[in-house]
Amino acid sequence: MPLASNSLSNMATRNPHPIVRVNGIHKYFKRGSEKVDVLNDLTVSVPEGEFLGLMGPSGSGKTTLLNLIAGLDRPSSGEVWVGDNLISQMSESQLSAWRTRSIGFIFQFYHLLPVLSAYENVELPLLLLPLSKAQRREQVTTALELVSLKDRMWHRPGQLSGGQQQRVGIARAIVTDPQLIVADEPTGDLDAKSASEILNLLEEVRKILNKTIIMVTHDPRAAERADRVLHLDKGRLIEDVVKATAGSA
Amino acid sequence: MKFLGLIVKNIGRNAIRSILTALGTMMLVFVVTLVWAILAFLNVALSEKNANFKAIITERWQIPSQMPYTYASTLCEGAATKPGDVRPMDSMTWQFYGGSIEKDRAKRGMNNVLFAFSLEPIKLLTMMDDLDNLPAGQAAVFGKSVKALQDNRQGIILGRTRMETLKKKIGDTFTIYSMNYKEIDLEVTLVGEFPEGRYNNSAAINRDYLLAAMDAYQQKNGKPHAMANKSLNLVWLKVPDSATLSKIASQIESSPLFSSPQVKCETASSGIAAFIEPYRDLIWGMRYLLAPAILVTLSLVISNSISISVRERRSELAVLKVLGFRPNQILTLVLGEAILIGALSGLISSCLTYGIVNFPPPYGFGGIKFPIAFFAAFSIPLAALWWGPALGAGTALVGSFVPAWGARSVKVSEVFSRVG
Ligand SMILES: Nc1ncnc2c1ncn2[C@@H]1O[C@H](COP(=O)(O)OP(=O)(O)OP(=O)(O)O)[C@@H](O)[C@H]1O
Ligand SMILES: [Mg+2]
Numbered sequence: 201m202p203l204a205s206n207s208l209s210n211m212a213t214r215n216p217h218p219i220v221r222v223n224g225i226h227k228y229f230k231r232g233s234e235k236v237d238v239l240n241d242l243t244v245s246v247p248e249g250e251f252l253g254l255m256g257p258s259g260s261g262k263t264t265l266l267n268l269i270a271g272l273d274r275p276s277s278g279e280v281w282v283g284d285n286l287i288s289q290m291s292e293s294q295l296s297a298w299r300t301r302s303i304g305f306i307f308q309f310y311h312l313l314p315v316l317s318a319y320e321n322v323e324l325p326l327l328l329l330p331l332s333k334a335q336r337r338e339q340v341t342t343a344l345e346l347v348s349l350k351d352r353m354w355h356r357p358g359q360l361s362g363g364q365q366q367r368v369g370i371a372r373a374i375v376t377d378p379q380l381i382v383a384d385e386p387t388g389d390l391d392a393k394s395a396s397e398i399l400n401l402l403e404e405v406r407k408i409l410n411k412t413i414i415m416v417t418h419d420p421r422a423a424e425r426a427d428r429v430l431h432l433d434k435g436r437l438i439e440d441v442v443k444a445t446a447g448s449a
Numbered sequence: 450m451k452f453l454g455l456i457v458k459n460i461g462r463n464a465i466r467s468i469l470t471a472l473g474t475m476m477l478v479f480v481v482t483l484v485w486a487i488l489a490f491l492n493v494a495l496s497e498k499n500a501n502f503k504a505i506i507t508e509r510w511q512i513p514s515q516m517p518y519t520y521a522s523t524l525c526e527g528a529a530t531k532p533g534d535v536r537p538m539d540s541m542t543w544q545f546y547g548g549s550i551e552k553d554r555a556k557r558g559m560n561n562v563l564f565a566f567s568l569e570p571i572k573l574l575t576m577m578d579d580l581d582n583l584p585a586g587q588a589a590v591f592g593k594s595v596k597a598l599q600d601n602r603q604g605i606i607l608g609r610t611r612m613e614t615l616k617k618k619i620g621d622t623f624t625i626y627s628m629n630y631k632e633i634d635l636e637v638t639l640v641g642e643f644p645e646g647r648y649n650n651s652a653a654i655n656r657d658y659l660l661a662a663m664d665a666y667q668q669k670n671g672k673p674h675a676m677a678n679k680s681l682n683l684v685w686l687k688v689p690d691s692a693t694l695s696k697i698a699s700q701i702e703s704s705p706l707f708s709s710p711q712v713k714c715e716t717a718s719s720g721i722a723a724f725i726e727p728y729r730d731l732i733w734g735m736r737y738l739l740a741p742a743i744l745v746t747l748s749l750v751i752s753n754s755i756s757i758s759v760r761e762r763r764s765e766l767a768v769l770k771v772l773g774f775r776p777n778q779i780l781t782l783v784l785g786e787a788i789l790i791g792a793l794s795g796l797i798s799s800c801l802t803y804g805i806v807n808f809p810p811p812y813g814f815g816g817i818k819f820p821i822a823f824f825a826a827f828s829i830p831l832a833a834l835w836w837g838p839a840l841g842a843g844t845a846l847v848g849s850f851v852p853a854w855g856a857r858s859v860k861v862s863e864v865f866s867r868v869g
Contacts, residue, residue: 264862272771273862293775300773311768315458325772327451372772 219379219412220246220269225278225288227264227435238264239275239435246414248379251406253426254416260432262416263384269414270303270382271295283379300328304373304411306383310365312357318344318368319353325376343371346408347401363394370401374409381405383415387422399425452778456785463758470754471790475798477747478840482802482833484740490827491725491732495718502716503576504537504694506684506701509711515679518544518660520707524684527697528704535696537686541576543568545682546659548625548634550615560614563625565605565652567659570598573606576685579647587644594641602655604640610649610809612642630676633662649809686714744840748848755787756852767861780857787849788842795841802837803829 227239238261246252254262267273268280271287272295280288282302290298312321322343326336344350347367357365366386373381383402387395399422406413415426423429431439460467506524507514525540544567551561573595574588575581583591598604607617617623622638635658643651659680666674688694698714701707715723725732759766766779774782807828809815816828 267862270771296770296773296775298773299771305771307768311764313765313768315462316455320454320458324455324769327455328773328778 218245219248219283221281223279225275227275248412249410251413251427253423253429255423255429256432261435262432266382266384266416271299300325301376302378304378304381306369306373306386308385308388310369312365312368314357317354317356318349321368322371322375339375343375347371362390363397366398374405381411381413385416387419452782456789459786466754471794473750474791474794474841477743478795478798478837479802481740481743481840482799482836484735486829486833488736489830494721504686504688504714504716506712506714509713514682516681517678518681521681523706528701534700535693537688539575539687541568541572541685542681543683544680547629548627550623550625552626563652565654567654567656570595570655573653583644591644597640598655601640602658603637605637606641606653608643608649608651611652744844748844751787751845751848755849759852759856763859766856766859770861776857780853783853783856784849787845791841791845792838795837799833799837803833
């Protein structure tokens with residue numbers, strides 16, 4: 201079973217073996233001839249199984265950091281380790297293959313393909329893996345069951361509510377059984393009730409599947425669900441809040 | 450292929466645009482198919498068989514060619530007079546006799562007219578293209594018709610279509626009221642039919658009957674018929690090789706017998722070549738300007754449509770990349786879309802073209818009338834069935850390459866971190 205459930209062990213305590221290690225990274229973008237520094241000498245480490253929140257004002261570099269951790273971009277200098285992989289040194293095609301297996305993405309605007317059904321959207325990353333149709337079907341159904349959308353699996357995104365679309369997004373993120381799930385403002389486009397449902401679901405994913413989750417958010421109520429919240433400002437870490445209640449929400 | 454479903458769904462996303470692209474492709478493939486079919490036809494017509502081919506003798510300066518019938522016997526011998534002159538292997542004379550089975554001029558029209566080759570019946574078996582190498586079964590049946598025409602000089606042989614249009618069946622006797630041989634109306638009996646194929650619309654009568662009718666006219670009126678001196682339209686000669694042909698041609702052209710009017714001797718392909726000579730620039734233009742221009746247009750049409758679709762989907766393509774689709778897989782998806790549309794519409798187009806042009810009425814045109822020399826009609830070659838999809842797919846590949854390359858190079862970090 202790819203989506204094997206796991207116990208809650210070593211969840212509340214900080215795992216001594218971090219799954220993500222960001223070592224002294226710098227990131228700048230070129231705008232014309234000008235260099236814009238976005239991240240400055242940033243060091244972060246995320247233990248396995250942690251639910252980490254990333255907060256900060258707009259433009260502070262949250263998405264940029266998330267992209268570096270998820271292997272969508274490479275730092276200007278410094279190292280990014282995920283598990284045993286030094287992803288800051290990987291080539292683009294190595295990163296592609298690595299992302300499929302190791303990272304689940306959840307976006308603010310869901311980014312489901314409108315022409316595909318919920319089922320097909322969730323199946324999409326599996327098409328890149330050497331799986332038979334039957335194997336894919338099993339994994340897709342399991343993932344859709346977990347987000348309670350099995351009865352809607354032949355609906356297209358346009359026929360689903362925002363909350364439901366985000367649940368499909370979550371199913372797509374977990375279907376390849378990745379170690380790490382990154383979410384960029386997953387509740388940013390949702391009303392309070394749907395947002396809370398999505399957060400419940402993320403907690404469940406973390407608990408049942410023992411995934412590590414990194415979530416960027418502007419919403420203090422969303423941040424409350426995290427074990428730990430990092431605050432970014434102008435590309436620097438300014439606060440590291442660890443909550444006593446982590447893991448028991 | 451696992452991605453096929455995805456490609457098909459993307460094509461279906463903007464059905465109107467896909468259909469318009471497909472229709473555009475179909476139109477252009479249709480035009481190119483026609484142009485190529487004509488060029489292919491000319492190629493075949495212009496290429497000479499190198500053994501046992503036929504030469505045609507016609508009046509040198511006039512179209513239509515009209516020679517005195519007195520030329521016939523000497524021309525059939527290749528104008529061989531002296532020892533050492535060469536003779537053709539076989540020969541055939543053609544006189545065109547046209548008329549209508551309707552006496553009343555006002556009522557004459559396509560469904561009652563008739564153009565017949567007036568010839569020596571036996572030559573139908575040895576000198577007529579395609580009829581000289583019929584499959585055994587057909588040859589036996591047609592042989593009976595020819596025999597009947599030989600035995601009954603008032604007979605006529607018709608092609609199937611002509612028979613149906615005229616509403617005549619074997620054994621019927623009817624009168625043909627002539628249009629080009631004034632007052633030489635012929636009562637004929639339908640004694641046989643041409644084999645199914647290129648002679649479906651043709652008719653053949655026994656030349657003895659026409660000649661006798663002209664003699665009778667002269668006796669009755671005390672002067673020869675107006676056509677008496679120009680009733681021979683063509684003489685066909687069969688020669689073993691081109692050396693013999695040029696020998697015979699020079700025998701004929703140097704002979705004093707054929708001075709008024711003068712004659713010329715050429716092969717079917719040289720005849721056609723001479724006939725299309727004035728159109729050379731046109732044909733050159735069709736081959737090297739029109740066809741390529743259409744292909745370029747076609748790839749631009751596809752390029753445009755794929756560009757729009759890629760631009761609309763930038764963020765979707767970026768999502769695919771985020772999920773781990775490699776740049777070349779994205780390229781394949783986009784190219785696949787274009788090629789699928791191109792190949793499918795090309796296939797549909799060439800099948801329709803093939804069917805509509807080639808199938809006999811009422812389904813199609815039964816070939817396109819092409820009045821070059823003596824070719825009745827030309828049809829779309831079977832090969833056109835793969836030209837269509839190949840053209841469609843090829844131009845789609847060329848046209849979509851640039852937009853597909855753009856899609857391949859979508860940068861995910863740019864698409865997702867656009868902040869003030
Ligand atoms: N691809 C890029 N090219 C140029 N500049 C970029 C690029 N991506 C991000 N930036 C700049 O880097 C800075 C940080 O952007 P980032 O998207 O990480 O901010 P953020 O914290 O996620 O903001 P928000 O909360 O609004 O999403 C911004 O000033 C942004 O304009
Ligand atoms: Mg952001």
